[in-house]
């Protein structure tokens with residue numbers, strides 16, 4: 001059992017882990033150092049938005065932060081408004097309020113249970129793992145811990161390949177869309193034409209907000225397949241079965257082409273395609289684990305885009321708003337692969353390749369909406385750079401975070417540290433689905449058990 005634990009990261013994953021640890025009554029106290037990184041503690045990027053246009057993409061009934069209480073968020077919301085339904089897609093800012101309220105309660109409960117939490121609102125610069133402890137360095141300070149957990153979320157976005165230095169310096173190319181969306185008093189003049197690179201849920205957030213902020217701006221969204229995320233149904237429909245037959249058939253033949261065929265057959269069997277995809281969700285880590293590396297590569301090259309569209313869906317009202325933008329002629333979708341972005345005069349020019357042919361596009365502003373960045377080889381995140389340079393961690397070969405055991409212990413050379421763990425997006429290479437709350441709260445529960453030597457949870 002680890003008594004002194006450093007938790008690095010101030011978002012929902014760290015909060016869920018703290019919740020799991022602090023709510024337990026144990027034979028002795030825990031000493032937790034919580035490094036929150038300084039930016040919107042608890043809410044993180046996802047739940048810092050103040051816009052009511054930004055909705056959760058998971059129904060209220062499934063967003064609780066504790067593995068044992070998935071309906072907790074719904075209960076919280078119903079205390080304010082009894083009319084809220086479990087099937088609703090609520091504003092993400094409400095979820096931020098819930099996390100904050102829950103954390104205040106959890107910290108209080110931790111005190112009652114005899115644990116202490118030292119909150120350090122700073123970024124950790126370095127971690128030095130030794131055989132039986134770790135040293136955590138932040139500025140001039142260093143503190144020791146028996147174990148450390150990286151809960152640092154997705155990495156800061158890096159400019160895409162092909163974007164020129166002049167384009168980056170022009171202030172017309174936006175690498176991190178949240179810098180723009182979270183501007184408190186937006187001062188920029190409305191651009192006439194904005195091009196988005198990437199067409200997932202981040203692009204949807206950007207379109208919802210900027211189309212309202214700039215009512216005369218036209219938007220073009222470019223992505224390899226030009227496909228929008230699919231929409232959730234208005235009412236949740238129960239899966240036709242628990243997916244066991246499909247799952248077993250997939251496990252018997254871990255090969256992407258066969259899996260696609262099996263999924264198509266399951267959908268063809270009269271099931272709504274969403275229920276088939278959703279029935280696989282609890283099993284994706286196990287399926288991913290069984291997929292040989294070349295098959296994972298094949299999936300990432302050929303099927304990932306379709307999986308993302310089908311799995312990470314828009315609430316129906318968001319789908320309607322985006323469809324309206326398209327039918328009003330304010331949003332155009334283009335297929336193609338970005339080759340370059342240059343500054344030409346005082347506008348940006350993009351070169352996009354499609355079916356072997358190059359096309360150019362002009363824009364007053366380009367916004368990168370390429371989704372989660374988890375490639376630690378390319379990151380400028382100081383802590384991950386330090387850990388990688390010192391070979392304390394190993395990059396996932398497909399750019400999906402870090403190499404780790406299924407229980408979150410990080411790999412260095414060919415071994416796993418006994419006391420250095422990760423939770424959340426950094427584990428995508430190990431678990432594949434590792435970014436949303438339903439997965440993160442399960443990880444937090446298992447990790448808490450692991451840190452406490454699998455002590456039975458008494459609350």
Ligand SMILES: Cc1cc2nc3c(=O)[nH]c(=O)nc-3n(C[C@H](O)[C@H](O)[C@H](O)COP(=O)(O)OP(=O)(O)OC[C@H]3O[C@@H](n4cnc5c(N)ncnc54)[C@H](O)[C@@H]3O)c2cc1C
Pocket residue numbers: 008009010011012013014035036037038039040041042043044045046047055056057058092122123124125151152153154202205383423424425435436437438
């Ligand atoms: C726009 C958006 C919308 C989403 N919507 C949903 C949704 O509707 N439903 C859902 O289930 N999931 C959603 N997600 C997924 C989301 O990633 C998770 O729900 C959850 O917010 C992840 O939390 P996290 O703590 O892993 O990461 P983050 O919230 O990113 O938190 C990471 C934290 O680590 C801190 N940090 C980084 N480096 C350091 C360091 N060196 N030292 C100290 N601190 C550090 C950061 O400052 C930050 O506080 C969404 C994600 C995004 C980006």
